[in-house]
Amino acid sequence: MSVYTKLLQPDIEHLLARYALGTYRAHRGISAGVENTNYFVDTSSHQLVLTLFEKHSHAELPFYLNLGEHLFRQHCKVPQPFRCQQGDLLQTIKGKPAVLIERLPGAHVSPSVAYALDIARALGQVHVATASFEQTQAHSHDLAWVQRTAGILVDQMTPADGQLLRQSLSLLQQVPDNLPQGIIHADLFHDNALFDAGHISGIIDWYFAGRDAYALDIAIALNDWCVDGQGRLDRACARDFVAAYQSQRPLGAVELDCLTLLQIQAATRFWLSRVLAQAQYSPSDGNITVKDPQSMKALLVQLIGYT
Numbered sequence: 001m002s003v004y005t006k007l008l009q010p011d012i013e014h015l016l017a018r019y020a021l022g023t024y025r026a027h028r029g030i031s032a033g034v035e036n037t038n039y040f041v042d043t044s045s046h047q048l049v050l051t052l053f054e055k056h057s058h059a060e061l062p063f064y065l066n067l068g069e070h071l072f073r074q075h076c077k078v079p080q081p082f083r084c085q086q087g088d089l090l091q092t093i094k095g096k097p098a099v100l101i102e103r104l105p106g107a108h109v110s111p112s113v114a115y116a117l118d119i120a121r122a123l124g125q126v127h128v129a130t131a132s133f134e135q136t137q138a139h140s141h142d143l144a145w146v147q148r149t150a151g152i153l154v155d156q157m158t159p160a161d162g163q164l165l166r167q168s169l170s171l172l173q174q175v176p177d178n179l180p181q182g183i184i185h186a187d188l189f190h191d192n193a194l195f196d197a198g199h200i201s202g203i204i205d206w207y208f209a210g211r212d213a214y215a216l217d218i219a220i221a222l223n224d225w226c227v228d229g230q231g232r233l234d235r236a237c238a239r240d241f242v243a244a245y246q247s248q249r250p251l252g253a254v255e256l257d258c259l260t261l262l263q264i265q266a267a268t269r270f271w272l273s274r275v276l277a278q279a280q281y282s283p284s285d286g287n288i289t290v291k292d293p294q295s296m297k298a299l300l301v302q303l304i305g306y307t
Contacts, residue, residue: 003029004054005037005094012041012050015093018084019100021046035207037096040103047103049079056207058090058097063137064206065089065099067130067183074129077122077202079104104204106196113237116225117244118200119193123185123221124248126203127214130183139186139210141269143175149272161297168268168300171307175261176254184217185209189224215255218245219262223270223299231295233263233302260306267300 006029013024022043027050030038037052053061069089071078079102081089091098109115150169154162185192186208194202218241226237242251242259274293 003031003037003039005052005096007039007050007052007093011093012039015050015091015098015100016041016043018086018091019082020085021048021082021100041100048082048100049103051099051101052093053097053207056097058092061090061097061099063135064209066135067133067209068101068206070133071126071129074132076126076129077200078126078206079202079204104194104196104202106194106201108191108193109195111190111225111227113234113240114198115190115195115200116221116237116241118195119188119203119221119225120218120241120244121248122200122203123188123217124245126185127182127217127249133183136183136211139184139208139212139216141186141208141273142210142212143172143265146172146265146269146272149276150268153272153275164297164301164304165268165272167304168264171261171304172265172268174258175265176258179213179215179255179258180252181211181213183209184212184214186212186217186220188217188221213255213262214249215251215259216262216266218242218251219259220266220270222259223263223266223296227299231298233299260303264300264303264307267296267303271296271300 007027009024009027012027016024022045025042025044027039027041030040036054039050041048041050065081068078068081072080081099081101083089084091089099147169150165154165157165185203185206187205188203192203192205193200194204222238222241226234226241228234245251271293274291274296277290278293
């Protein structure tokens with residue numbers, strides 16, 4: 001959630017004129033994340049988040065916005081996307097697709113066991129709700145993406161990193177292809193969740209969502225919510241996370257058996273995607289947050305050691 005596109009007050013006022021969401025009071029950029037431009041927008045009656053999509057086209061976005069509306073109507077912990085007075089979710093600002101969504105109360109938190117269990121239950125509820133969502137699309141950063149990207153990067157890495165990546169790819173050949181699937185969030189790190197008064201108020205940033213194994217979504221979350229302050233997986237927390245998830249959606253034996261493999265897949269994906277982002281953006285890009293790939297690489301080493 002970075003600031004690539006600068007907007008002034010008249011830009012926001014022109015957008016708000018299309019809605020029945022009150023009159024302009026203030027706006028400010030949100031300088032965190034990588035993919036999109038985001039602003040907090042305050043009106044006389046609402047607190048909103050405005051997202052401008054820097055990489056997605058207009059044609060790609062209805063899936064994500066309709067998914068958000070579906071999950072909101074299913075009483076999941078997600079923000080409401082707002083339709084304009086003409087009934088459209090998607091708008092255009094400075095030639096870029098844009099959407100206004102509800103600004104939820106709360107803030108990002110550092111992972112803890114209590115927060116992890118709240119996230120697990122909320123994720124289980126989301127997976128149950130997506131079963132009735134009629135639209136679908138492939139998950140953009142699936143196992144095939146990991147394999148393609150690894151093929152591009154492996155020869156550019158240090159010998160030690162290249163060996164680690166090849167070891168991961170070898171293990172990932174064992175990922176079963178018959179796992180239960182549906183629409184997953186695919187990026188449920190602690191900076192994509194909000195907590196208010198000790199409980200989850202919302203899961204945000206659904207723009208990696210797509211069809212893949214439900215258990216992969218669990219694995220991605222485990223790699224962030226069940227990691228201690230030294231970057232090591234808390235295996236007791238991980239067991240409790242899985243149990244809390246299963247209070248909403250029971251897992252089959254094949255899902256339970258491959259969670260470590262899927263954690264390896266997830267760790268490899270985020271290691272590689274952060275390497276790519278680090279190469280694309282320099283530290284002087286002050287409004288853009290690029291996460292350090294080293295922490296995910298270190299976790300990958302640990303996870304491989306558990307196999």
